[in-house]
Amino acid sequence: MNNICVYCELDEGKIADVSFELLSKGRKLAGQLDCKLEALLIGHNLSGFEKQLFQYGTDIVYIADDKRLSPYTTFPHTSIIVNLFRETKPQIGLMGATTIGRDLGPRVSSALASGLTADCTELEIGDHEEKKSNKIYKNLLYQIRPAFGGNIIATIINPEHKPQMATVREGVMKKEPVTDYREGKMIILDVKKYLDDTDFAVKIIDRHIEKSRINIKNSPVIVSGGYGVGSADNFNLLFDLASLIGGEVGASRAAVDAGFTDRARQVGQTGVTVRPKLYIACGISGQIQHLAGMQESKIIISVNTDPNAPINKIANYVIHGRIETVLPKMIKYYKANTK
Amino acid sequence: MKPFKIIALAKQVPDTRNVGKDAMKEDGTVNRSVLPAIFNPEDLHALEQALLIRDKFPGSTVTILTMGPVRASEILREGLFRGADEGILLTDRAFAGSDTLATSYALACAIRKINGFDIIICGRQAIDGDTAQVGPQVAEKLNISQITYAEEILAIDKKTIRVKRRLERGIETVEGPLPILITVTGTAPRCRPRNSRQMMKFKHSKSASERSEKDEEYLNLINDRPYLNITEWNVNDIECDRSLLGLGGSPTKVKKVDSISFQTKETKTMNDKDEDINSLMKELIVNHTIG
Structure with a gap:
């Protein structure tokens, strides 16, 4: 009992x-x-x-x-x-x-x-x-x-x-x-x-469940975007980098609410909690609810134009710069230096 | 076809989606006074579903019920401007400090006082708590069925309602008996904008606590146009067990709140220069973090 x-x-x-x-x-x-x-x-x-x-x-x-x-x-x-x-x-x-x-x-x-x-x-x-x-x-x-x-x-x-x-x-x-x-x-x-x-009394008439869902939980690398990414178009940069380095794309709630990407990608207290080897936070300021969902990542890189973004405090690397500049440079280096 | 009586539940919430820098006090608590108070977004999606039913079945009515401080009359007016027929404000200090269970009890008692209903509809959750509990708890208290995560009402007749639900990775169509409670997700269509005729009609609507009993001119106006009176109920107006209300009636208690201290790391800061980014990428490749 x-x-x-x-x-x-x-x-x-x-x-x-x-x-x-x-x-x-x-x-x-x-x-x-x-x-x-x-x-x-x-x-x-x-x-x-x-x-x-x-x-x-x-x-x-x-x-x-x-x-x-x-x-x-x-x-x-x-x-x-x-x-x-x-x-x-x-x-x-x-x-x-x-x-x-x-x-x-x-x-x-x-x-x-x-x-x-x-x-x-x-x-x-x-x-x-x-x-x-x-x-x-x-x-x-x-x-x-x-x-x-x-x-x-x-x-x-x-x-x-x-x-x-x-x-x-x-x-x-x-x-x-x-x-x-x-x-x-x-x-x-x-x-x-x-x-x-x-x-x-309540009956199920019909069900359609999709088999493959976006699964960021088990991805070793997550490239995640926040409101600072600016648009759904700019999120494509994140997808490019993620697919290149074998990762998935995540997002903050603000980015999801703004319609930049799918809700299934939301990292944080009301989204998914992740513990990847590498978490690249792009344009994410770092509200507590978001940090709660990714703070156990092994290496955290924050790409942000705001040097005082709260997420920078828990990041191993802070790149002070714009997504549109930094991500293409990462992609370029990776392509040139791996087989 | 008989008309439907619909109750739309709504909550006035601080707009936590637009928290600016001044929203935090120095002690780390939230400065509620600088956050705009808004109609909880998913409750607006729910209101739209209610209005769609009303449009389809003439004679149907949509009553918005909210519990909160006197200021919450603002969202009742907002709802009236967008097409609701009536607003009810449930307000009393006795409700202060309610958790979801005490809130749903008070709302259920107020709903019992309303003369019958076919459908209760509300947002899936409020943005200030994200618990998604009040809807199902109200349904349980009233001993009626519930359909949560509704995205669209597909069909309704005098006995049953058919609803499309949005699940984590799929959709489900379910049919349930009336009366029923439905919670609506943000993936449902947005609420219609304010209607200028409704705005003209309800511009001067006020709840009892908002008007001064000395303002004779206004009292005369209300006499002529009783619809301008926003119904206001306090704890004495509903039949309830007071021990189940407010802080005392809430099983959950906040033991403590802590400011969060995340483990800050030794941070290497760099610019977006090629050599900085290249050396970082090299390090990640060499230590097999990527590649």
Whole structure:
């Protein structure tokens, strides 16, 4: 009882990376709290999936398997989680900050009257002293995220309400299978007990999912552009350099909002978190939400006309200059000096 | 075809997309007073979807509901200028400090006071928090279905609505029963601009807290044109459990805020001269970072 439960989501029949990442984080938190790590998997044709979850140190896997549970719709998944959580009373509930998690999380938190913090960039365990009531809360979940305006980081807690719920974007936590594989316990839920027919009021008529998506997360090199790039046309320079040196193109939120490039390329708290070998930030000033998504890059180069751009502080190299001048020079040198 | 009653939820937000240098105070906190307050962008996309339904089905109405300080009447007028029929301001100190759960509870209580609805529509998320929680939480509190990430309303009849959803890497068409709550993404069509006739009509509309009870001329004007009155409700006007409102009713608490200190690195600064860039590129190639 009072364990950590991760809602594991399916992405076209496979367990999503974000779920493995959350289990990896959950494993550590469970170690600190001396409680068990649970995974909840809801979908169809799930036999054998539990083994993948045990690879991340899951102690208990709950499976809800029914044809009607795939693909995801709001009501049935909500009902299963809410009813299961009422029985098992986890102290912490985690899910991905994906279209599914962001549809499901608030619905679940509202039904359970528990707090939910979106898009956390770190999760820790710690105590809290309520000065007014002189009450001490032990071992709360610190839900840490950049807050409004971006140059502050807020630590959010839910002292009185369980489960403490949080969503985390894909790529923020590291996916770390455990070295000592242990077969945990699997519990197959009696789906009928958790659902009724009214849960299927919303029907999926049609779905088109694109197979190949832009995947900047695993690219070793990212050439990323901000508002300072100036236009979608200028972004082509970034694409030229990226394809030449074997990288992908990323972007800041400002560049995406301005329509310079695809939202799938957005790096940062509300986009993708990346840890490439090389991150070339072009015309990116470096709001905290952006830095949070790329600060662990091994080498950071900032190309900027503003010598005081905040990103320069975390850059290994700052090139003071215009994109239109600097990038063609990089391209030229690379072409001339590699085979 | 019967007309539809639509409630469009909206939030007034600081324009965090255009944060200038003066937006930060020296202590590292945000200077809200210099940020312009705007109609949350995705709520405008949602309003457009509401207005499109209203245009198609004569007799339908669009009521904008917002919770916030008295100043939030500004976005209600903005909505009226763009074609909404009515605005409701939910304002009270009791709501201050609400997290998403307490906000959605207050909104749900206000919606119950409105005489029925077929569709509640709002933006996917607000730009000052990006949580995307309030829409689904309002739906849960009212025990109705939800369709999030909507990009287009494809069809609607008296019992069901068909919606195109924009997912991370694809689209989905879903059909749900009325009444329902829909959240709209920024990929949906932009909201229509202000309409000059609507602007003339609602130019002088005010909420109770915005007008002076001594201004007899204005009170007479409102008597003649009751539509100029922006409905204003406080905590006493809605049926609610006060312990679930505001800071006290919010399960999430801010334990602390820290200024961020990123690990600053030893930075090598250079110009855009050929030799500088060439030597950097050479270094990257030699140490196998690229190539």
